[in-house]
Amino acid sequence: DTEVTQTPKHLVMGMTNKKSLKCEQHMGHRAMYWYKQKAKKPPELMFVYSYEKLSINESVPSRFSPECPNSSLLNLHLHALQPEDSALYLCASSQVGFLNSPLHFGNGTRLTVT
Amino acid sequence: EDQVTQSPEALRLQEGESSSLNCSYTVSGLRGLFWYRQDPGKGPEFLFTLYSAGEEKEKERLKATLTKKESFLHITAPKPEDSATYLCAVQETAGANNLFFGTGTRLTVIP
Numbered sequence: 001d002t003e004v005t006q007t008p009k010h011l012v013m014g015m016t017n018k019k020s021l022k023c024e025q026h027m028g029h030r031a032m033y034w035y036k037q038k039a040k041k042p043p044e045l046m047f048v049y050s051y052e053k054l055s056i057n058e059s060v061p062s063r064f065s066p067e068c069p070n071s072s073l074l075n076l077h078l079h080a081l082q083p084e085d086s087a088l089y090l091c092a093s094s095q096v097g098f099l100n101s102p103l104h105f106g107n108g109t110r111l112t113v114t
Numbered sequence: 115e116d117q118v119t120q121s122p123e124a125l126r127l128q129e130g131e132s133s134s135l136n137c138s139y140t141v142s143g144l145r146g147l148f149w150y151r152q153d154p155g156k157g158p159e160f161l162f163t164l165y166s167a168g169e170e171k172e173k174e175r176l177k178a179t180l181t182k183k184e185s186f187l188h189i190t191a192p193k194p195e196d197s198a199t200y201l202c203a204v205q206e207t208a209g210a211n212n213l214f215f216g217t218g219t220r221l222t223v224i225p
Contacts, residue, residue, distance in 0.1 A: 004157070006157075040217075041217065042201060042203075042215030042216060042217050042218060043158065043201075043213075043215050044215075045212050045213070048212065056212060088155075090157050090158075092157075102148055102160045102163055103148075103158075103160070103213060104160065105150075105157030105158045105159070105160075106157050107155075107156045107157045108155075108156070108157050110155070
């Protein structure tokens, strides 16, 4: 089991639906991340939150909306997605500054857009 | 352009047959190189961090080494449970909290 918990594990949604992915960590980390991973590809960074503030947005379409309500929680709100957005969405956390703190990943949410 | 390249793309080994995975990188300044293991349908699991050329880290049957241009993950006498995709990632000195991942090596260890 990982120390980063993601829910749900699987999600199927239509292109007109609104859904949210949730991530929780209790390691005291103040940096949290969303990555997207397509099959047989490496994870690609989407967003970084540092001290609950958005610090990196890798030109992600606005149909993905991140939220960090507190230091332990990270959400990704989904709206009007496209089938090509189907992927494994990974949450990760680390200490800020990073040098001695690797990213700890959750097991992801497998998203299918129909 | 910054790049992280892993080879081979896939590797099949007999149980007990030692081998090495390669990660070549070109970044403006290396802050850290990370090795992860990823099982199907799971998130990457952290293995090692290497910071400077000449550094080595070991964990059970795995040993990671780092030069100025590349890193190797040596697997000694692998077992079937070592089968996974091994990902290499680098963080630039000038960059923010981001990792550039390589495409990984899919390792299969046959009993």
